[in-house]
Amino acid sequence: MTTLSHRIGYAxxxxxxxxxxxxxxxxxxxxxxxxxxGMLLANPRWQDWQTLIAATVGIAGAAAAAAVFNHLADSSIDRVMQRTRYRPLVRGVLTAKQALWFAVLLTTVSLNLLWWLVNPLTAVLSFTGLMGYAVVYTRFLKYRTSQNIVLGGLSGALPPLLGWTSVTNQVSIEPLLLVLLIFVWTPAHFWPLAIERLDDYRRAKVPMLPVTHGVAYTRDAIVGYTLLLLPVSVLPVCIGMSGVLYLLSALLLGGWFLCSALMLCLYPDRQSAMRTFYVSIYYLFGVFGALLVDHLWRLWSLS
Known part of the structure; x- marks a missing residue:
């Protein structure tokens, strides 16, 4: 009996x-x-904890559902890619039917949470982002154009807008600038990983930029997008959304990201590609952290 209970618990x-x-x-x-x-920038003194929790869980659930649908759609190419061959559907530890029902459950619960406990606008935008990633990007753009990550990046750029609408129930220029920042950041973030996994994408016949245009062209494109990030990242300052603290942080972080991209051009190896990939993640954490700290600092200074 003990052995059976251990087996059930392990399963x-x-x-x-x-x-x-x-x-x-x-x-x-x-x-x-x-x-x-995005929520805290919209209203840092927000005390509606029920809505805060519902919005956080709902947005996370919708993003997770999109990821599960992505696993389902990519299961065939995941089998031939080194990076993805250990995913649950490839190994057979979960069936496609189980994953589908899980994705449907996540979608249903998260969108109902957002619709009834937050607001319909956030629910609709979350559903739009989910469909954009799971259907438009994964099923169509990914296999048809080398600009797949650029065109499909909008769905992954929506979370700051979702956080903002959770609080305000309206779309305004401030969160749209944050969406633009992530939209421009996405290619510079993903293409270094695509360079490092070039053989995988070739084997799977996925037309990522380094496969279709070569690694040298992709490195130049990464530099171009990191350069574009610099003016885009200071737009919140231009509209009075952020102040000097954020401005200095954004320029320093952007300079660090740009230097990493330039180093990738000077030392075109896969180690440099992964270094740039990780720098891009730290960059996004840093920029959004600076946005929040700057906002809270300015509020404290005015109080």
Whole structure:
């Protein structure tokens, strides 16, 4: 009996981990941080904790559902890619039917939470982002154009807007500038990883930029997007949304990101590509952290 209970417990724990892996928790965490910052920028004194929790859980659930749908759509190419061959659907530890029902459950629960406990606008925008990633990007753009990550990046750029609308129930220029920042950041973030996984994408016949145009062209494009990030990142200052503290942080972080991209051009190896990839993640954390700290500092100074 003890042995049987141990086996059942192991199976439950193992399945829980497999379902969690389908959700791409690290990606969801990054998106969720930008959404929460969007909430706090909209109203840092917000005390409606029920809505705050519902919005956070709802946005996270919608992002996780999109990730599960992505696993389902990509299961065929995941089998031939080194980076993805250990995913649950490839290994057969979960079936496509189980993943589909899980994705439907996440979608239903998250969108209902947002519709009834937050507001319909946030629910509709979340559904739009989910469909943009799971259907438009994964099923169409990914396999048809080398600009797939650029055109499909809008869905992943929506979380700050979702956080903002959770509080204000309206769209305004401030969160749209944050969406633009993530939209421009996405290619410079993803293409270094695509360079490092070039053989995988060639094997899977996915037309990522380094596959279709070569690594040298992709490195130049990464530099171009990091250069574009510099003026885009200071737009919040131009409209009075942020102040000097954020401006200095954005320029320093942008300079660091740009230097990493330039080093990738000077030392074109896969180690440099992964270094640039990780720098891009730290950059986004840093920029959104600076936005929030600057906002709270200015409020404290005025009080």
């Amino acid at each position: 439950v724990n193992s399945n829980w981990r497999h379902y969690l892996q389908l959700c791409k928790p690290k990606v969801v965490l990054l998106l969720l941080i930008t959404a929460v910052v």
